[in-house]
Amino acid sequence: MSEPTTTFSIEVTSTDARCPSGDAVGEENLAEGRIPVLSCEGICIRGEIARLAANMVAKEEPYSRACHGELFAVPHSAIARWVKNAGKVVLIDGCFLRCHGRILENLIDERKLRQFDALSIYKKYTEFFDVDAVPEAERQEIARQVANKVLAALAEEEAFPQDG
Numbered sequence: 429m430s431e432p433t434t435t436f437s438i439e440v441t442s443t444d445a446r447c448p449s450g451d452a453v454g455e456e457n458l459a460e461g462r463i464p465v466l467s468c469e470g471i472c473i474r475g476e477i478a479r480l481a482a483n484m485v486a487k488e489e490p491y492s493r494a495c496h497g498e499l500f501a502v503p504h505s506a507i508a509r510w511v512k513n514a515g516k517v518v519l520i521d522g523c524f525l526r527c528h529g530r531i532l533e534n535l536i537d538e539r540k541l542r543q544f545d546a547l548s549i550y551k552k553y554t555e556f557f558d559v560d561a562v563p564e565a566e567r568q569e570i571a572r573q574v575a576n577k578v579l580a581a582l583a584e585e586e587a588f589p590q591d592g
């Protein structure tokens with residue numbers, strides 16, 4: 429499906445506040461050069477599977493889970509600095525709407541972004557919205573399949589790097 433090339437903006441009320449534990453994690457991940465992993469965090473079954481898969485990928489070296497809230501809404505946070513300065517950023521969106529991909533590709537260098545659409549990997553549950561429509565064990569199993577696909581694609585890219 430083709431997408432328009434225009435953009436739109438939303439306004440965010442600014443804050444001077446900081447999250448101490450988020451800043452500690454952001455600084456540590458920045459210093460260690462860890463690769464941030466984000467998901468769309470959507471609340472339907474597709475967002476939930478993307479979230480679970482992102483958590484699984486982030487448990488592997490050299491990845492760590494990043495917070496989209498601080499990235500988008502607390503630009504002075506260490507987490508935002510870490511994501512914006514990372515050499516590569518992994519994003520697992522829940523579906524073809526790419527809710528976070530369409531934001532992130534305008535926030536960081538698009539060449540650093542590795543985007544995945546979880547639904548295109550497991551291809552089911554489109555009749556459901558509620559997370560609980562799929563039993564928890566099955567959600568975990570499907571998320572593991574998505575995480576394995578993502579990790580395999582990232583490993584292949586490491587083995588056969590391309591320009592950009």
Ligand code: SF4
Nearest residue numbers: 468470475522523527
């Ligand atoms: S990408 Fe899909 S699952 Fe994720 S927030 Fe958007 S609509 Fe929901």
